[in-house]
Amino acid sequence: SWEGGTRVTRSEFVVVANRLPVDRVVAEDGTASWRRSPGGLVSAIAPVMRSRKGTWIGWHGAPDEVLEPFDEDGMHLVPVKQTAEEVELYYEGFSNATLWPLYHDVIAPPVYDRAMWDAYVRVNQRFAEAAAEVAADGAIVWIQDYQLQLVPKMLRELRPDVRIGFFLHIPFPPLELFWQLPWRRRILEGLLGADLVGFQLPGAASNFVRLCRRLLDARYLKQDVFWDDRIVRARAFPISVDVHELRKLVARPEVRERAEEIRTDLGDATIFLGVDRLDYTKGIAQRLQAFGELFEDGNLKPGQAVFVQIATPSRERVEQYQLLREQIEQQVGRINGTHGELGFPVIHYLHTSYDRAELAALYLAADVMVVTPLRDGMNLVAKEYVACRDDMRGTLVLSEFAGAAAELKRAYQVNPYDIDGLKETLLTALNAEPMEQARRMRSMRKRVIEHDVDRWAHDFLAELEQPHNL
Ligand code: ADP
Ligand code: F6P
Numbered sequence: 001s002w003e004g005g006t007r008v009t010r011s012e013f014v015v016v017a018n019r020l021p022v023d024r025v026v027a028e029d030g031t032a033s034w035r036r037s038p039g040g041l042v043s044a045i046a047p048v049m050r051s052r053k054g055t056w057i058g059w060h061g062a063p064d065e066v067l068e069p070f071d072e073d074g075m076h077l078v079p080v081k082q083t084a085e086e087v088e089l090y091y092e093g094f095s096n097a098t099l100w101p102l103y104h105d106v107i108a109p110p111v112y113d114r115a116m117w118d119a120y121v122r123v124n125q126r127f128a129e130a131a132a133e134v135a136a137d138g139a140i141v142w143i144q145d146y147q148l149q150l151v152p153k154m155l156r157e158l159r160p161d162v163r164i165g166f167f168l169h170i171p172f173p174p175l176e177l178f179w180q181l182p183w184r185r186r187i188l189e190g191l192l193g194a195d196l197v198g199f200q201l202p203g204a205a206s207n208f209v210r211l212c213r214r215l216l217d218a219r220y221l222k223q224d225v226f227w228d229d230r231i232v233r234a235r236a237f238p239i240s241v242d243v244h245e246l247r248k249l250v251a252r253p254e255v256r257e258r259a260e261e262i263r264t265d266l267g268d269a270t271i272f273l274g275v276d277r278l279d280y281t282k283g284i285a286q287r288l289q290a291f292g293e294l295f296e297d298g299n300l301k302p303g304q305a306v307f308v309q310i311a312t313p314s315r316e317r318v319e320q321y322q323l324l325r326e327q328i329e330q331q332v333g334r335i336n337g338t339h340g341e342l343g344f345p346v347i348h349y350l351h352t353s354y355d356r357a358e359l360a361a362l363y364l365a366a367d368v369m370v371v372t373p374l375r376d377g378m379n380l381v382a383k384e385y386v387a388c389r390d391d392m393r394g395t396l397v398l399s400e401f402a403g404a405a406a407e408l409k410r411a412y413q414v415n416p417y418d419i420d421g422l423k424e425t426l427l428t429a430l431n432a433e434p435m436e437q438a439r440r441m442r443s444m445r446k447r448v449i450e451h452d453v454d455r456w457a458h459d460f461l462a463e464l465e466q467p468h469n470l
Helices: 040-052 084-103 114-134 151-158 184-191 202-216 243-251 253-265 284-296 319-339 356-365 380-388 419-430 434-450 453-465
Strands: 011-019 022-026 032-036 055-059 070-072 075-079 135-144 163-167 196-199 219-221 224-227 230-236 270-277 305-312 347-350 368-371 395-399 412-414
Touching: 011 040, 011 114, 040 075, 040 380, 040 453, 055 114, 084 114, 084 319, 114 135, 114 151, 135 151, 135 453, 151 163, 151 184, 163 453, 184 202, 196 202, 196 453, 202 219, 202 224, 202 230, 243 253, 243 356, 243 380, 253 356, 270 284, 270 356, 270 419, 284 305, 284 319, 284 347, 284 419, 305 356, 319 347, 356 380, 368 380, 368 419, 380 395, 380 434, 395 419, 395 434, 412 419
Parallel strands: 011 055, 011 135, 055 075, 135 163, 163 196, 196 230, 270 305, 270 368, 305 347, 368 395, 395 412
Antiparallel strands: 022 032, 070 075, 219 224, 224 230
16 A cells, blocks of 8 residues: 555645656666656646646656655646556556557557556555555546556545546547457546546537446437536647747757757758657658658658757667567668768657757757658647747648648648658648748647646636536
């Protein structure tokens, strides 16, 4: 069970997520330090937490280690431990080898394993207990993402007085796919413990309501589900980026200088940019394939155009991620080997994570931002790019399968499965006149600036705080 209860300060606002916003990293010489955790969830929740002065409950990224609550970067953090076995079965297993592929259109085959499920239940219970200890009377508890779908129900059983919100950062699959899951009822019942279940898109909320009806025989009206003498609201809240932070970053002279330096270092070639966690949902292979073929066809020449692909290491012990890494690295080698020239590789592939300032400089330097997921709940990289381009330059190539496509209508939208279409779109984006770039960028910026992450959090929490009794 959860340790450290007596030392805990109770909080009116509690966020529960699998990960804390910082990971504990221990160097070879044994010195430990903190590093920002990867992914869109942390990018979105951290600014909200700082302004609400709440408590964040999550895992600190180091197996077996038990840590005391601490403060970091203006946030109060409560670490929840995971044993090495739980990391394997709950995090790498049920979360990332079962739910992740199932919820992303089964791009990779989901693993259905009972030991993984048992660990998922156990770790969810631990998070629920931690939340129950930390939450003040009548507190708002906001549970995040697919790793913790059982927590709403478990927490309600422990603490019926608190108000429970849940937000799913990834897609919610259609009934036909969800049906595969051997534990499908348990997951749905888990989510129905919340007062408000938030999704990125209205379609996901509809999938959820339809499932409640078909699987649990629940009554519903529009997007309200009647369950256990309560109303559970399903709603869409498209997540966004911290526009204020990004604008401040790109206003810094050293960031603009760095962008210039990147351009010079790349020989003033046209820059195509990809920034992703190294994940098979991101369509990295498709975009590199299309880019490589443009050299084969003679539409691009080495030295004139380069692709910079930054890929953050992610979930490295999960088999599908190992396969993906091999595939991408072979592909990069093949394309560079075939089309590069001395001093002019056509792809710069960096398997690493960058700090926010370097990322902003890269966004500023890029002529064409290439975001081609095969399925993505939202994709914050696309919105970050738009938020950074206050010079009204640059073009965004964006997959129709990213949640962001619903808002960024002026992006050059593509079907990443269609390699010819992708090639054509890369060229169109590359050749867009400055006037056309500005016209599109202005319209996309308007959307992102008006719908930033503060508004997302505000809309969700305002809905959660509204009384909705039967
Ligand atoms: P996901 O949540 O699936 O990782 P998103 O695009 O929604 O995808 O969010 C990714 C977040 O991680 C963004 O805030 C992005 O800036 C950050 N990120 C992605 N790749 C890198 C990288 N190589 N270095 C630093 N940050 C990165
Ligand atoms: O938003 C999707 C998400 O899976 C988050 O839940 C997660 O924190 C992030 O991407 C990064 O993944 P991970 O925590 O597995 O490194």
